[in-house]
Amino acid sequence: MDPAARVRAIEAGPTIPDIEPLPAGDCGSADETARSPFAPEDEALAVMLSYDGPDVIEPGEQVRVSAAMVNLSESTKHTFVLPGDGSQGGRREPSVAFAARVEVSPGCWRPVPRVQLMHCGIFDHEWADDLVTLGPGQRRELDPLWAYPQSLDFSQPGRVRLQVIYVWNGGATVHERARASPRAMADVAPYEIVSNEVEFTVETPLQLRVQAVPKPGEPEGALRDLVSVDLVNTSDRARAIRWPTAEILTFEVRGNGGRVIRGTWEPGTEPDGLKVEPGEALQLVGAARVNRELEYAVVEPLGNSVELRARLRPYKGRPEVSVASEWVRVELGASSDRAADEHR
Secondary structure (H helix, E strand, O other): OOHHHHHHHHHOOOOOOEOOOOOOOOOEOOOOOOEOOOOOEOOOEEEEEEEOOOOEEOOOOOOOEEEEEEEOOOOOOEEEEOOOOOOOOOOOOOEEEEEEEEEEEOOEEEEOOEOOOOOOOOOOOOHHHHEEEEOOOOEEEOOOOOOOOOOEOOOOOEEEEEEEEEEEOOOOOOOHHHOOOOHHHOOOOOEEEEOOOEEEEEOOOEEEEEEEOOOOOOOOOEHHHOEEEEEEEOOOOOEEEOOOOOOOEEEEEOOOOOOOEEEEOOOOOOOOOEEEOOOOEEEEEOOOOOOOOOEEEEOOOOOOEEEEEEEEOOOOOOOOOOEEOOOEEEEOOOHHHHHHHHHO
């Protein structure tokens, strides 16, 4: 690809290498790796990825990794650019992205989905100051600023294989002010480096299950008239959880920015917590909900149908753990059209 075409391609969207998505129900191989659409792999440099966390994590827990660039050559020095603030979004050199697969059933691996991250307008565009030259056999630890795969949604339980991809774009980046061609890199053609894989396991001892009620109520009203939400302990031991409130149980709505469902409860009246026994199910939203003071109102019309899912942060002292339900489509019927017209 000539430089001008490469710049146009990058301007159309950041260079984010990834594993190709699969149609629903299809299985992929655990041996497949992510690739940038632009460049061949550089064989002189290697990114060595290490997993620094526990063997088993729950969704939302930080996936702790570290990485180093290694010069594999026995006789030649090589210069590269350190990743920095802006590399994960493709806004500066180099582009860096994480990609992963999860084993959803024995031998069936699927790509771990990405989540949309918000970026502020400030990033380190002076990447030309981050050049490092490695002698034969030398290595350089990479800044942990970028080395956390926050852009991946590890909600699906199973074995996970994770890798990181480093892409040198030849000085062409999304932001014009981040474009440069320092002399040491002027003749270096674009390339990518795919790291080794690291493996860990995601377990979901607690599961959220959302079900649409058989005869939904009005689209603007109580959420419990549209769906029920249950928390199920699928593990072999009791789990202590926080008392359910709207602070820890939230809802996402596709197409509405998640701003249409509002929860209320009486702060300060809740017990210290609950214990969920193995196999036990606690209703969080519905007629038999455990917290009778907790109500969710649909404050904007949702249309004829809507997709929503629930998300719970169940543990005191571990706020990063987040349990998400599957997306559920709720059919609301013709009354939704009337409500939407009135709202407009």
